[in-house]
Amino acid sequence: MGKNENLSYFLNEAKNIKTDNFEKKIRIAILGSSTINGYEETIRVKCHQKKIACRTYNSNYNQYNQEILKKDSKFYEFKPDITFLILDVRHVLGEIFFTPYSLSELEKKEFVKNKVREITNLIKTIINHSKSHVIFSDLQIPTYSPYGINEQKQEFGLKQIVKNINEKIKLEIKNEDLVSILDFNEFIQKYGEENIFNYKQYFSGDMKISIEFIPKFIDELMKFVNAITGSTKKCIVLDLDNTLWGGVIGEDGFDKIKLGDDPIGRSFVEFQKRLLALNQRGIILAINSKNNFDDAIKVINEHPNMILRRENFSSIKINWNDKVSNLREISKELNIGIDSLVFFDDDQINREFVKNQLSDILVVDLPTDSSIYPKILTELNVFELIKITDEDLKRRDMYSQQQERNEFKNEVGDFNEFLKKMDIEIKIKKADNFSISRISQLTLKTNQFNLTTKRYKENEIELFSKDENKIVECAEVKDKFGDNGITGAYIVEKKENEWIIDTFLLSCRIIGRGIEDSMLSEIIEKARKQNVKIIKGKFIPTQKNKPAKNFYENFGFSLEEDFWVFNTDNTINKPEHIKVIKNE
């Protein structure tokens, strides 16, 4: 992936990028108070590596103020999707950076207030004049105070001034969905100012991040790009032996594998704890291991130092099948694309085999040293979400319920019988503040049951929801096994005599239970009530949305030119086993 390449690699690669024909496209503006040469080239290359077509815009040196405040600036003309605002603490503080004594307590407070106002004003101006996300890189807390060790006991020392500015900006933008904060201090903490700040480059060209560390800094920016373009991974598939614990269960046995208690064992426990943290945040875990099922599951169920237990895994493949078949099955079972999976396996041959067969999967190159596993996981940066929705937090439970559903299905045998016994209930809701970010997330991430695959950012959904000529609604799905959360959505454009379905999608894990039919019925009934005769919708084929291909046809729509059309006088094929609650 070229992650460890140095800046000249990126500068040269950037010249070699041909016009990208990737599905995902993004326009990125970088505004900075210092020299930001090299940033845009690096981000374009890193986007290219992730199959994101990226256009960039760079502000002129320290011209960010004018660019933001003048509404006809080149910056607004560029129409960015994401704007990174990178201000340097020396620049913001001016002389105060060196001589905080020159101000009284009161003046310091006034100073903080003014700076917060200036910066939030810039951020809000961007939001008001564009549709761009704004990522503000917060101010670096100085690593040196002329107060020395006394800094910590000052009422309002130099560091406190900066901390206050950061905290207050954070509060100001808290409710702005389009604004996020890049934790610049985390970046400094990780690599150290000693390395990141190069005095020579600073005096030579006002570079605040050394040339050596620009690619690492761009990785921090890429977290946001990944999240906003919906390139986030959903599921971590794990091998067991020497991946979740030290040693081989089939050879060493239950009592001899290394898990806790010794240095090697402690490293695996730490790795599991970090996996658990991701799992609790909504990243699905699965197992793909060549082992006797009984041996391995016993460790998972019974080993006293095991952190991850059976309920943490949404799919468990412990068998003697090859790893690729298992991965395909996991993808199918969880109803998520192969490109949403991350695969951890200590065995290099397995890894190469998987890479070779499944080019879309992210295979993590694990080192031979298990003590590095936790660090590797932490630095993957592929699980970022611009906003963590309730659905994300509930996902883990939802997948466990899914397992129960599958078992129930096997029990009941007959599929129709099964559906009837599922007690499915759909709540249809208009888009509101609680659901807008989730609906946007669904349009960004849903690939399989998505009729038009139009991607909409949060602010676009918000705009649509206020448009009187549009219907933006989502479906919250429950059944006897639990709550699936908001898993379906549609957007309808209302014209005088016909309605056009702009977007219709369903989270793949609930396809095939009639929920899609209930939702479509809902649209048709609504049109009927308003005396609209014609409902039209397109199916735009992609590599992934075959499951939705015959949806309109099966429902009774007929193809007329580009559109599938339905006359609302016809009978509606509404599923009987589903209870629909309208919540308008």
Place this chain on the structure above:
Amino acid sequence: MGKNENLSYFLNEAKNIKTDNFEKKIRIAILGSSTINGYEETIRVKCHQKKIACRTYNSNYNQYNQEILKKDSKFYEFKPDITFLILDVRHVLGEIFFTPYSLSELEKKEFVKNKVREITNLIKTIINHSKSHVIFSDLQIPTYSPYGINEQKQEFGLKQIVKNINEKIKLEIKNEDLVSILDFNEFIQKYGEENIFNYKQYFSGDMKISIEFIPKFIDELMKFVNAITGSTKKCIVLDLDNTLWGGVIGEDGFDKIKLGDDPIGRSFVEFQKRLLALNQRGIILAINSKNNFDDAIKVINEHPNMILRRENFSSIKINWNDKVSNLREISKELNIGIDSLVFFDDDQINREFVKNQLSDILVVDLPTDSSIYPKILTELNVFELIKITDEDLKRRDMYSQQQERNEFKNEVGDFNEFLKKMDIEIKIKKADNFSISRISQLTLKTNQFNLTTKRYKENEIELFSKDENKIVECAEVKDKFGDNGITGAYIVEKKENEWIIDTFLLSCRIIGRGIEDSMLSEIIEKARKQNVKIIKGKFIPTQKNKPAKNFYENFGFSLEEDFWVFNTDNTINKPEHIKVIKNE
């Protein structure tokens, strides 16, 4: 100085330290929640290098709780002067470190409250059961949150939990003079967690600071040791050409020296800004340069990019004398010891000459690259004070006034005439909350006019001031040129029939104006009023207190065995030119 030596150097050197006979002595306890092997050896060696005799105590692995809470523990038995309490964030947070989600907002707040209570309780217990300073190393803000980029938008994310604990502890101990906080996050920011935290060593032996970085961490501890033992430097003496500006004024001329405007010039401006910051905090600046006075002073007075101006320098030696003579004169003129000076000169030959002739001075080894000067200055760590008093902040002004006084003296000619015209006024004050820390600082730092050179920490002075059998008073000195602040102090032990002067000292810069006589007269008059006949005092000679040697004798005391004795029936030799105001 062995500053860049690695840990094995310190481990071995520690074995070679013979019983130190240094004047400065310190007992240091280190309590930690993780492995702290190697810390005590390194700190002993670093103290030895600074001529501080150091004894250390190490808590057993993670036994800090018991050691602090049990009043008969080995820790209290050790009677530390300084206790470092070094808790690791993982240890304090426990499972919350990995899975902050498991708690609700309310539970998180409760958690923060409990942790703050636990830790401040530990700190306050140490203060109550010992006379030790406590230095609490604050908790490291995690560089990784399972929330990812969302952490910054969480109401109460993982990092916020830690920040809150740190902030609240800071507030809790704000008014505890014996408690300071070591900014552990600054340490991480400087060198980077990548380097400081070594997973292998962590899993192997619960080491939270990698072996490679233990000596660097001990440097952070040494800041407090220097400050508490009064080893702080007072004055920076600066060369001019290629030290305060680029180029040579005598050759390049006013317009050609590099100061601002180009990379080299910017590095000198930055260096000057950092010097200014120290100067504003009370560190005296002086110039020692071989140059034509007029050429050089013109730059200082008139160069548009000069940051430091004439008023920032308390002593200016621009002449063709050798550097050592100039340094001796500066020391004499400012009345501060050679060992309180730091000397900056780009010329290595000058530096070696000075090191050779004046072994007590700190000569900074400047690199050939001027862009590194600001970093070198920042990392010297020799200007730390445990508490910055008003006198520290005023010192710069006081030294400028001193210059005016000298000029006035030259003007007046006759010394007695000069003294009369000085309008000296002394305010004698009992020690109170405003002056206790200053009085302690004076006992710790005064060497020349100090009759017994007894060193007292703040808590000891506080104790004395509450003792009915002791007089603890200080003298605030003013004259027509300005306020010298609290520059004299004495401690008298009252016995039934005699008073014993335990401590009598005067800041060296005001010696020889009769102030010492006024202060002593004050003690004698007080005794007379209480019908005490005998005043006794010792003169304990040191290498530095010759100026005070004949003080008692000149005043009319007579030597009886170890003591100088005065009968209060005798005439008091009270200076007429000084106005004494009592403020009891």
Place this chain on the structure above:
Amino acid sequence: MNEKLYQIISKVFNVESSKINDETSPENLEEWDSFNFYVLLDELENEFNIKFDLDETLEIKKVEDFKEILKKHGIDV
């Protein structure tokens, strides 16, 4: 060793190494701009594990000057 220097320069400036000689300078090579000059300095420092002084770097006007400065740091090119 001459070659190694040319190689690094050609890599950073993204030009054929045959276009590099001792007289190459910003005047005759448009790929040599003020920013990638710093990138080049950085790569040379890392490659040869040396640190240039700020004032040394300000003296560099053409490829030959790189050779001089590297020689000063004990790197024979």
Place this chain on the structure above:
Amino acid sequence: MNEKLYQIISKVFNVESSKINDETSPENLEEWDSFNFYVLLDELENEFNIKFDLDETLEIKKVEDFKEILKKHGIDV
């Protein structure tokens, strides 16, 4: 090279290098304790610019094992 290893060991453990041989272990050298063993590992990593795996380090019981592990990392001692 053997000498270099012995030299480093002798420096870290603060014993005469003549007291070091392939069979030297915590059993027969009291200066070898669990902490300075880690210090030694750290010095060897820095000296030879290598990184040991955690499990490799757990296998070391005597000086000879250091030789084995260094050989594995391409350092011929």
